[in-house]
Amino acid sequence: xxxxxxxxxxxxxxxxxxxxxxxxxxxxxxxxxxxxxxxxxxxxxxxxxxxxxxxxxxxxxxxxxxxxxxxxxxxxxxxxxxxxxxxxxxxxxxxxxxxxxxxxxxxxxxxxxxxxxxxxxxxxxxxxxxxxxxxxxxxxxxxxxxxxxxxxxxxxxxxxxxxxxxxxxxxxxxxxxxxxxxxxxxxxxxxxxxxxxxxxxxxxxxxxxxxxxxxxxxxxxxxxxxxxxxxxxxxxxxxxxxxxxxxxxxxxxxxxxxxxxxxxxxxxxxxxxxxxxxxxxxxxxxxxxxxxxxxxxxxxxxxxxxxxxxxxxxxxxxxxxxxxxxxxxxxxxxxxxxxxxxxxxxxxxxxxxxxxxxxxxxxxxxxxxxxxxxxxxxxxxxxxxxxxxxxxxxxxxxxxxxxxxxxxxxxxxxxxxxxxxxxxxxxxxxxxxxxxxxxxxxxxxxxxxxxxxxxxxxxxxxxxxxxxxxxxxxxxxxxxxxxxxxxxxxxxxxxxxxxxxxxxxxxxxxxxxxxxxxxxxxxxxxxxxxxxxxxxxxxxxxxxxxxxxxxxxxxxxxxxxxxxxxxxxxxxxxxxxxxxxxxxxxxxxxxxxxxxxxxxxxxxxxxxxxxxxxxxxxxxxxxxxxxxxxxxxx
Numbered sequence: 188x189x190x191x192x193x194x195x196x197x198x199x200x201x202x203x204x205x206x207x208x209x210x211x212x213x214x215x216x217x218x219x220x221x222x223x224x225x226x227x228x229x230x231x232x233x234x235x236x237x238x239x240x241x242x243x244x245x246x247x248x249x250x251x252x253x254x255x256x257x258x259x260x261x262x263x264x265x266x267x268x269x270x271x272x273x274x275x276x277x278x279x280x281x282x283x284x285x286x287x288x289x290x291x292x293x294x295x296x297x298x299x300x301x302x303x304x305x306x307x308x309x310x311x312x313x314x315x316x317x318x319x320x321x322x323x324x325x326x327x328x329x330x331x332x333x334x335x336x337x338x339x340x341x342x343x344x345x346x347x348x349x350x351x352x353x354x355x356x357x358x359x360x361x362x363x364x365x366x367x368x369x370x371x372x373x374x375x376x377x378x379x380x381x382x383x384x385x386x387x388x389x390x391x392x393x394x395x396x397x398x399x400x401x402x403x404x405x406x407x408x409x410x411x412x413x414x415x416x417x418x419x420x421x422x423x424x425x426x427x428x429x430x431x432x433x434x435x436x437x438x439x440x441x442x443x444x445x446x447x448x449x450x451x452x453x454x455x456x457x458x459x460x461x462x463x464x465x466x467x468x469x470x471x472x473x474x475x476x477x478x479x480x481x482x483x484x485x486x487x488x489x490x491x492x493x494x495x496x497x498x499x500x501x502x503x504x505x506x507x508x509x510x511x512x513x514x515x516x517x518x519x520x521x522x523x524x525x526x527x528x529x530x531x532x533x534x535x536x537x538x539x540x541x542x543x544x545x546x547x548x549x550x551x552x553x554x555x556x557x558x559x560x561x562x563x564x565x566x567x568x569x570x571x572x573x574x575x576x577x578x579x580x581x582x583x584x585x586x587x588x589x590x591x592x593x594x595x596x597x598x599x600x601x602x603x604x605x606x607x608x609x610x611x612x613x614x615x616x617x618x619x620x621x622x623x624x625x626x627x628x629x630x631x632x633x634x635x636x637x638x639x640x641x642x643x644x645x646x647x648x649x650x651x652x653x654x655x656x657x658x659x660x661x662x663x664x665x666x667x668x669x670x671x672x673x674x675x676x677x678x679x680x681x682x683x684x685x686x687x688x689x690x691x692x693x694x695x696x697x698x699x700x701x702x703x704x705x706x707x708x709x710x711x712x713x714x715x716x717x718x719x720x721x722x723x724x725x726x727x728x729x730x731x732x733x734x735x736x737x738x739x740x741x742x743x744x745x746x747x748x749x750x751x752x753x754x755x756x757x758x759x760x761x762x763x764x765x766x767x768x769x770x771x772x773x774x775x776x777x778x779x780x781x782x783x784x785x786x787x788x789x790x791x792x793x794x795x796x797x798x799x800x801x802x803x804x805x806x807x808x809x810x811x812x813x814x815x816x817x818x819x820x821x
Contacts, residue, residue: 225283225444226317226329226414228304229543232536233313235274235299235471273299274310274471278536279464281448283414286434286441286461288479289450290500291468291507297450298335298419300468304448305332305417307654316543317415326415327656331408335419337400338647341389342586343579345379345403346370348387351579353410355657359567373406377436398429402436408655409440416440418449427455434458456498469507474527476535489530491523572662573669580670588674593637600629601682605689612691613776622690623772624747626706627765630679632738634710638675638717639734641667642816643727649816664813671714679710693776701775708801709768715808716764722815741765764804767797 274296281287289297302308303315306327315322339348349370357366374380379402387403388394395403401421408416418437422430434454438461441447451458465482467475475482483499486492486506493502509523567575608622642649653660683703688694692702717734724730743749744760746769752760760766774794 224329224414226326226446227283227319228281228415228446228448229314229316229319229539230280230300230304231278231314231316231540231543233274233277233300233303233315234272234311235296235303235308236270236272236311238270272471274303276313276532276536277466277468277471277473278539279466279473279476280539280542281415281446281464283444283446284441285463286438286447286449287464287466288454288459288462289448289466289468290452290454290503292504293452294470295468295507296471297468299471301332301417301419301448301450305330307332314543319543328411329414331405331411331413331416332655333404333408333416333418333421334651335423336647337404338651339387339400339403339407340579340583340648341387341392341394342583344384344386345374345395345399346383347579347582348403349373349406349410351575352407352657354567354575355572355652356411356566356655359571369410373409377402377406377409379403379406396429397424398433401425401433405437413445415446415448418447420450420452422451422454422458427457431455431457431461434461437461451500453504454500456500459498459500465503467503467507469509469524469527472524472528473531473536474507474524475503475531476539485535489526491527566656567658569659569662572658573666576658576663576666577670580666581674584670584674588678593678597633597678597682598685601685602689605686608690610689610691613693619692619776620747620773622692623776624745624769626683626686626772627709627745627768628738628742630682630706630710631713631741631765631768634675634679634713635717635720635734635738636731638671638714639721639730640727641718642721642812643725643730646725646819660816661813664816668809672711675710675714676707679706698775702772705768705771705775708805709764712764712768712801712804712808715805715812719808719812719815722812722819725819738765745769761800764801767800771797771801 277296277300279287289300291297299308303310306322317326343351350367353366353370354363357369371380374383379399382395382399386392386394387400394400405416405418405421416437421433421437425433434449437447437449441463454462459479462479464477465475465479466473467482475485477485479499482503486502491506506523506527604622604625608618611618611622613619649660649663652658653663680703683699683706687699687702692698716737720733720737721727721730724733740759741763742765744752744763745765746760771794774797
């Protein structure tokens, strides 16, 4: 666990005091001091229901109908399915300077409760108060929420990740150097300086360790100097030593007047001793709330005592799963949770409820109940967001765009096709048409397939960062489009440079320039189709399947395999950007040869129609992709 003292025993400077000692302005210092206001989080009788899944409801209704038919019981119609109860009357308090640990077995409602406490989800009933005041959207400015999954860009280093976060999340009035100093100070506080220049990595890319990755996620939220820090199972996937170090770091952060709330599944005894308060859940209901050190005494007072010394967390999870080594006054193990829930409601919940004034409860019932998950407001302007996101996109994306397999794929296709059509002649019309159509199909499939995964793979990151107020959707989208342009156009340019003169196409620079212009425009249109399908479906497998079907339709209607399409199907080809690209490449290569164009029916579509259609599709697909993203974000 990182120590909070230097080698001489003197306390280390805190994260933001180190910023103040640098060449920061007074505006930055003012921001830091104003954002450290202590927060007492009070949640009273939190209830959360969800509507039943329509598919499950339909299946249940069908089974009920079949039963009634076979049983010849037509008298009473089936009852409509009831809402599913996720949380039921959960009550507790989290205070500054303390860690509140929410424990319980899988499916007990821990993550749902944390999402509600962080303001990321609405609750069906109950009161959520901060310092005896109703919860408001402004609270998100002082709330850090660390999700269970570490949603980070794998190719960025730890330092780059936190620097971009600081530039986006800290106030626009703060100078750039002060924001970068804040990132360095947070890394120092969380012991990340030794891996600052190591990439984050993921399952397929080696990077920092699991514990370091979790610390980066915490540092991401710590940059805003939150008064309330909420973490969803931060020790998940860590060994006991790494988990103890991480919780020790959280304890140090809590002692600096922060309120820390975290969920944990099965902590070790060493980790459990660091918890100030514990809330035990089972099936969405509270079984215990109070100081962690008092839990075993409380359970013993109502008849639940282990037969041998054991980790309190293990004993509490046994109780939450309905298992007790000694019966509760003769009761069987089957009703252990029921007895604990009753005791919680009669004894423990009223103690937490008594800390909240009746006026505050009444006000929260009227104004504090959130109907939708709020979103924090971005702190920097749109153009600053665009610039920072563009820089981040270029750093992250160039690894993906120019990976060795993709470059090999392009070069091998260019060389192989160049050898197949080596020095073809202009009068070998059928062969040359085959080459032009191959170029159209290859880059239509290549560009659309590469872009279809863009938004499905970044969906979680986009939702997380937009909800935390890092940037607006429009700035993200525009920066992504601008960042993709130079990288997505380099490979088709190299492809054509290799293939063009090998295959014997028209050698004048004008013809080459026009062919390159057509190919680049075509790639952008195909990329737009992939972006739209990915954003609309937001599932990588389904989106790739849909793109396959669309590109197959475009291949068949491209004008190479079938030139005399039936009249009732003729309209389909006008929806195919492959058709327009193929026609433009033909017009470039066979301009000045009206006899050949007429003989082989090469001039069906005019130059103006082809260019106008591609321009319209370029704008249309990207506009549809943006609208699809807005719908999913909402």
